Amino acid sequence: MIPARAGGALLLALLTGLVADDAASELHEVVEMPPLTSIGLAVASSARVDLALAGLDAQVEAAMQRLNVPGLAVVVVAEGRVVLLRGYGWRDVQQQLPVTEHTIFPLGSATKPFTAFVLGTLADEKKVDFFVPVRRVLPSFRLWDALAGERITLADMLTHRSGLPRHDAVWYGDSGLTRAELVGRLSKLEPTARFRSRFQYSNLMFVAAGHVAEVVSGQSWEQLVRDRVLVPLGMERTGFSLAQAQALGDVARPYRDREHEIVRAPFRDVTLIAPAGGLWSSADDLGRWLQMLLARGTWQGRQLIDEGTLTALMRPITPTRLATDDKALSQAYYGLGWFVDTYRGRLRAYHGGNLDGFTALVTLLPNEKIGVAVLANAGGTGLPEALVRTVADRLLGRSGQDWLGRAALLREAAWGVRSHLKEIRAKRRLTPSAPALPVARYAGRYTNPGYGDLLIVENGAALEMIYNRIHSPLEHWHFETFNVGSSEDPSFEDVKLTFSLDDATHATSVAVPFEPSASPIVFRRADPPAAAVDWPADGFGSFQDGATVVSVSRRDERAWLSWPGVAEGELVPVWTDEARIAGRPPVRIRYAPATSSRPPSLIAFTTDAVRVADRVP
Template sequence: MQAADVKAASPTTITSEQIDRVVESAMKTFNVPGISVAVIKDDKLIHAKGYGVRDIKSKLPMETSTLVGIASNSKAFTAAALAILVDEKKLSWNDKVNNIIPEFKLYNPYVTEEFTVLDLMTHRSGMGLGAGDLMFFPDGSDFTIKDVIHNLRYLKQTSSFRSQFDYDNNLYIIAGEVIKRVSGLSWEEYIEQKIMQPLQMNASAASITRLKNAGNKVEPHVAVNGQLQVVPFRPNEVINAAGGIYSNIDDMSKWVRMQLNKGSYGDKRLFSEQAQHEMWSPHTIIQMGPNGGPYNTHFNSYGIGWGINDVKGYKQVSHTGGLLGMVTQVTLIPELKLGIVVLTNQEQGAAFSAITNTIKDSYFGMPVVDRVKEFADRQAKRNGEADKMVAEIWKAIDEQTKANGKVKLNTAPYLGTYKDNWFGEVSISVGKNGQMQFASKRSPALIGDLSFYKGSTFVVRWHDRTFNADAFVNFQLDTDGNASAISMKAISPLTDFSFDFHDLDLKRVEKQ
């Protein structure tokens, strides 16, 4: 492990040694190779340390300077960029998006006409959770921002406009384009010049391709059958405004100090206190259960680029971020002048939650609770239920295969090219192994073998086993018994929502 130099601060209710112990316990329990943690209190960095390794191959140490993809914690940077433009009177939160981007169009014409910059940022569009994310996830190397703008018109609303919270990424991509068209700078240039440079976030960059020192960065890791694997690097510039920033805890601690100082850092002011009030105010209510949990939470909501709720009577401003093989969390308790940053190189969100909650507990004066065990038990229950469900599906497939014996499946009714208006073409063909195969034209990583399940439904098993996203592929048959369309759905409830197969409406356009 490696620690940064930190300034002397007033005593805290949790020691660095106690933080060390909970981090090491979380790493071991959740199989995380590397974690870095920063704690900011009363405008001072009181704990900053890297633990473990950047990747399991090189085994180079995780340092406070090691760069990590902060994923959706980038959204708060996009929010801050817009806030600066609002302060400068170049933009209003209530400006209509189609006045800035004339080609912007959603499925519902009324929603298109009424849609504001604020709506881009608050997850209340009416589109479903993660709608359209397959344009950039897991690779989406063929899609451009122009494509995203055009394709939004094909994504149907699943709820009425401004009626409920459904997290999205694509509208933040549009927000990045708003920044470009209003400021004259690309989103990447604006973030680096107007936010990172004033904060002296010198190692950070708005995307991985813009890093000055890419040698000291983590590799993402995913557990496959209990064994960690390094995830192949798939650069994607389209997603930057929603999740592209790379940073480290040295730099993120400066970002947090600025946030806790209401937009000021040293003698610089990035945005006004009014702008921060707007970003930290609830704009979309998030449904929560009747149990307030360990922190007696009464409400949950989304502001602008931040989640807003209450914990033990304090306002909490926070966000998480997740890329394939990396997850991060930033937590602010403004009334306590407390900030916590946890960056990791594995996709176990339980690790950052256990670490953050342990630190919060100490400042809330709560009894000591083993948060690592708490999240491990919760995860084991959730994973056990999902694994049982998936195992039953594959068991049924195996039994079906044995029952059919040597009877060869007639693949002819299914083979051909299918097209979705926003995702493009996929092909159903017979692979070299004699098995039917699904392959996406525009997202090349999505290729896998199809196994017969029942009726006209198959299951695709992706060749890349780091996805945890095997999916039902249901063929709709016409009166002649030939497939005319495909609908899809992930088989596991734990599949990342960005694999939004259920949003696809694939129509057959060519027979093979």
């Protein structure tokens, strides 16, 4: 813990990694290991590898405790084989269910290399070319910058140089869009840099690249990944959605660190943007993925991707401008789906992933034939990166740097920075002040061409924001600005909404800083959705959730839900096809009309799971 009176120089040193090794040695003693290099190889023999990893378990368990990480799954590949495959801690803290090598975690953005890999196989088949304009295969593709939309290539998309910032709020939650519709929204999103001028990380560009793969192949992105990666490698515990993961079983629960306390986080399903971050997998399955990549695209005698194509995916292209003072690292670049730098002078390709309550990291030292994947059910933790470096140092015969101890110190420093920023934000609040209008005058539907609809609804004497089906309570901040308060879903916590008024009788628009690198996104008032006042007529009747009978009936002209094990109460519509349970905001119920493949159904979203009940014939 950093003393309250610690100087700014120490804090800066911690945040930039400039901490003496002995200052971070509280966690464990660094043991000198003999070098494993022989004729340029990082690993000399199975026995030496096993010796190099001896004692790692104790380090990991101590680091998990200090970094407040409930559970962890690790796989290490060297010498063409899995040399470590293990689970640590709990996948479910409350029920004391352990993490195993088969426990499923979301990969988040560590999905991106899978998308690049699939596109690489399509390039091998001459179905795509990374360096020709996307318009040649997707004529309808447009961007805000017309010239960029005309010239952008798959390589531009996959190396984050489109000029577009993240704009992640467009898809976060459940926008109700299809993948094609989301790609169509790109022309309505303002860039913050010139085309090809600099690195700006964009999940949306990977969604667009995945959509290109779908168009040229005639298959869904999911089917492409299944046929070209999962089935050949036997990755049987890898899926494409939260629902699929839960059907497979043994799924880790998400947790976040709140004021040094581990608390549950809501599950987040990101199926819409799956090409950017939608895979769920286990350490055991990722071991197969690592072995194939380190074997230059071969698996059990079969070449899944051309060796030259795979090499090209990991070639540095776009400088990230992510500065580092760490002598072990070089300047980071982004290749085609991979971050690329050098670690202790050795080529490193890697990708992390962060989803609510989870952190993942997949790392390759391709020339040394070393691969490491770490999955944690803690949001934003530095443990995976520290553990990868620790394992790499052991296998490379390096010592002297306590990465795990330093990660713990950095966490403490980060808490200090957060506390300081919170104090700064509080000082910017102008009090006393009051809104110009009664809260009812702010309520309504607001819309933006790129971001879609945002609802402001009355919730008793207060207001609530509903965006992409995420419900966020609003508290008055000052004048016409409202702040998103704490709730079960903290996605937009502390975001400030500022309303504009007409003649002081109604709010005409609301500006929301959804994209930090751009001007606030302006939503203009629109007519309220006509169907948002009644539960759909077809949504009444009996449904079946496994052996559980679910019913929606009328009571005093109101829709009433009875779903044993989920909720019982009045359905209060908040959208054309969605309602919440009166008195239980965390529970949301959606009606899904019949499709060609399934009957009408009810979908229940709780903080713990997604449940589906099909209509009883």
